[in-house]
Every structure is written in C-alpha cells, then in structure tokens.
Amino acid sequence: MNTAFPFPLSGRSVPFSLGRLGIVAGNTFLEAVRQKLFNFLLLLAVALVASAQLFREFNFGSSELKFISDFGFGAMVFFGSTLTIAATAQLFFSEIENRTALTILAKPIWRTEFIFGKFLGVFAVVGVFCALTTMLMLALLYHRETSLMTANPDAFESGRIIHYGDLVLMGVLQWLKFGVLAAITLLIASFSNTNLYTVVMGFFVLVICHLQYLARDAYGSVASLPLRLLVQLLGYVFPNFQVFNLADQIGIGEGIDAAVFLRVAGYALIYIAVIGGLAVYSFRNREI
C-alpha cells in the first residue's frame, strides 16, 4: 500500500458539508428501498388506490370521481403515515443497534449531517411513495373521467372537471406533511432507547397533530385562562395536520389558491427546520 497517499487530510478544518449529508441520505434511501416493509406498504397502497376502480359501477358522475380522489388520498395518508413513522424509526435504530453509527460518527462527519442525512433519506423514500400513489390516482381518475364523459356527455358540457394540477399539489402537501412527521419521529428517536417506543410515540403524536384542532375549538374560547393558554401552547408545539387537508378545496371544484398552498408549504418547512434542529441538538448530546 502506498505510504505517501496523495491527499492531505491532516490540518484541514471540517466545515458542514451538503455533500456528506447527501451521502448519508443516499445510503439511507438505498437501505429503505431494499427493506421489505417499504415494498410491502407501497404495494398495499398501490393496490388500495387501484381498488378505487371497483367503485365505477356507482356511476355517480362527478361524485364518483370525488369519491375515488378521497379514497386514494385516504390510502396515501394512512400508508404514508405508517411508512414514515416505521421507516424513520427503523432506519435510525438500525444504525444504533447494528453499531454502524459508531463507524460513521468515528469519521470526520458532523452529527448534524448525520441526522439531516437520515431525514432527507426518509423524505426521499416518502417522496417516491407519494409520487407513485399520486400518479396512479391521476391515471385512474383520468381513465374514469374519460369513460364518464363518453357515457354521460351532458354532465361534462364544459369539459373535464378534475383539476389534475391541483391533485399533484395535494400530493406535494401530503409529502410535506410526512416530512414533518418524519422530523417528529426522528426527534423522538434521537433521545429514545428503543425502536418500539419511537414508533408508539410517533403514532401518538400523529394522532395529536390530527386532532389538536378539536381541542383548540373546544377550549379556545370557553375554558379558563390557564387551560386556554395551555391549549394554545400545544397548538404551537404540535403542528396542526388538518391544514394539509385541502381535499375539499382542490381536485374537483373551485381549485386551490396559490397563496394557500405556499402558506401551508411554508408552515411545513418551518416545522421541519425547527423540529429537525431540536433532533440535532438532542442527538449531539446522546452518548452512542
């Protein structure tokens, strides 16, 4: 082996590197897609979205198309949430339990790069999942809408009624929501000792994020001041996942306001940045 190897590493400072972050993300993505869980959930989601075709005998016209759209997004949300929590916890703890984290963190790499690399890897996996299920749903809707236009041309006098672009935006919003969920799961994993605890807590927080608006509505005006402040605080701590649910506004009907879309996307990105930062802080203090 050459003793005078031609790259001087000594005496170098090690700045934060998006390249190293990308390497960790790429490896995380590769690991995820080679796991059976990802393939299994993807197949289930695809099967469920495709099964919406079975409802064509309803022949409801636009109501049927709305049903297919809601059904498809419902499948995406259910399996996407499951995939996000399970994959994030699994991909993090496989590094800890198999001690591969030791070999990586013993290299000149920042823990920030490691955590955000893990996040981006999961985010990419969920992105592929959302893209595939959204494309499948669009194809089904297009096919069904075309059939309905032929069978019932009066109902489609002004052309197609589905806003396909808006459905893509809806897919993007679900992806961002899963990004927030992945960041939350990663934060839990950064201080948790077991995979199971992380998964259970992840689902627990998922429920809170979906239902916290109910608490705000119920206690926001009638409760005593301390309780009202507590509910308000929880409203800031836990992101409100209902804001991502624009299914009633987009797809079929009036279409989505660009400002609303950008506001919701910004809301997600802010939560991802803040929660990701907390995960990094927690992981930097973790003894591996």
Added chain:
Amino acid sequence: MTAPNPAPAIEITGLTKDFALNLRGIKLRAVENLTLNVPQGEVFGLLGPNGSGKSTTIKIILGLLDPTVGECKVFGVPSGRVDSRLNVGYLPEAPYFYRYLSGEELVRFYGRICGVPKKVLKDRVREVIDWVGLTGASHRRVGTYSKGMLQRIGLAQALVHDPRLIILDEPTAGVDPVGSAEISELILKLKKQGKTVLITSHLLAQIEDICDRVAILDKGKLIVEGAVNDLVGLRDRQSLIVDSLPPAELDELRGWLAARGHVLNAVEQPRTRLDQLFLSKVSRPKKEGDSK
C-alpha cells in the same frame, strides 16, 4: 506533504467518565483519572477485563463520548472536535456493516464520508481492499461475508482515508487463529508504514507479539503501563537452550554453576506455542476472499 505533527498520537490527561444510571443521580464511573500518552508510530495495547473502561476510553478518543473530567487530544486536537477524526481510522468490536452493500461499495461509502477526492477514490478503494486480501470478494454483498472477512473489510474502511492513527477494538474477536494471525500481520505492516495503532484484545499472546507498549486498566483505573519487554521480561534471569542432557551431565552442570554461586532454577523442555502449531498444520485460505 505536510510536516509530521510532533504531538503524541493520543494524549489523555486526568480523564474521568461517569455514566448516569438513573434519574436519582446515581452514577457509574467507567474511567477514573486516566492519564496516558501514545507516541506516534507505536503499536499500543489497551488491556483489561470486561468492563474495565477500554471501550469507553476508545469512544472518548473518537469523540463519540464526552469526558466528565479531563481532556483527550488526538494529534494535539481535542477529541470532541470533528477535525480530530481526520487522521483516525476505527474498527469497532464485532463490526456489522450495511449488508446490502458490496465490499467495494462499503469502502467507497466510507471513503466519500472521509472526503477522499473522487479522482483517487476508485483506485484507493481497490488498493485497500487488495491490501486486506479481499479483492476476489469485493463485489459480494457484505451480508455474505464470514467473520474474518468482516474484520478485514472493516480494516479496509478504517484505512481508506490513509489515517495516521488506527484504533482496533477487539479486531480478532470471533476470528479463527488463521484469520487472527493475518490481522496481526496486517497490524505489523501498518507499523512498518509508520502508523500508530491502538489495539484492544483479550488474546494476550497476540498483544505481546505485536505491541510495543501496553496499558492495563481495571475498574476504570490504570494499573500498569510500559514497554512490553520491560513488563514481561525477567531481567535477573536467563534461559540457556541446549540439546537434551543426560542426568549425569545435568548434575555436573548444576555442580559447576553452584561452584560459581549460581543456582539452576529449572530444567524444562521448550515448547512451541499452540497457535504456532495450529498455524503450521492448518492450510491458510487463498488471499482473494476466503470461503464463508
């Protein structure tokens, strides 16, 4: 090339590490007031029974743990800093790597993490894989490797960025005597290249063969430290190995020694070591990837 850094490869001063056992503040002291210097170019053995603090010390050197008290420097850089790891290669105990990557992909992955430039990465990966004797198995998935092969690919990933300090935590654990001897040979080659090697092992015969100096820890405290020859050699004794003597000549020799004020302390038959016997009898697998 940069001038050699005069600082010791590892410099540990007054190091203490406590682990919190519960929320009531009860702590376990894993390492207590450890002071240790490992000069550059040495093979240094860190010994001790299980739970003596060896792995904790290594993790502190690697910046994976922060010391409770004291400090640790690697080539003069505090071990908590990321740049202290630029010149460190690490092979953990019983390494487990990404099973879905091939040996070559794995070493390339670690090389990229370490910042090995792209233009030399491919050649460097092949070079270290060849150096550890895994060229024939480099395209196989790591999940199919035997324990000995895992140790060797682990050594390759530890060396891919050409570090000056290599830390090997139980590199021969679970490896057969042939694999263990090969790892010893690799360590001695590293020493010839001027690398510093810190090794922990329970195979004391191996440590004795390859280490310049050792330190023994027990319950987190440094018990003994020094050059191997100084520690295990009996300076006031000598061995004379001769052909077998008949009893009468042996008595004559004893008398000759007694007349000069010396005592014949023991008459023994020299023995070969069991590991040497094993290695001389067992055929070694071919270098290009042993069978699982």
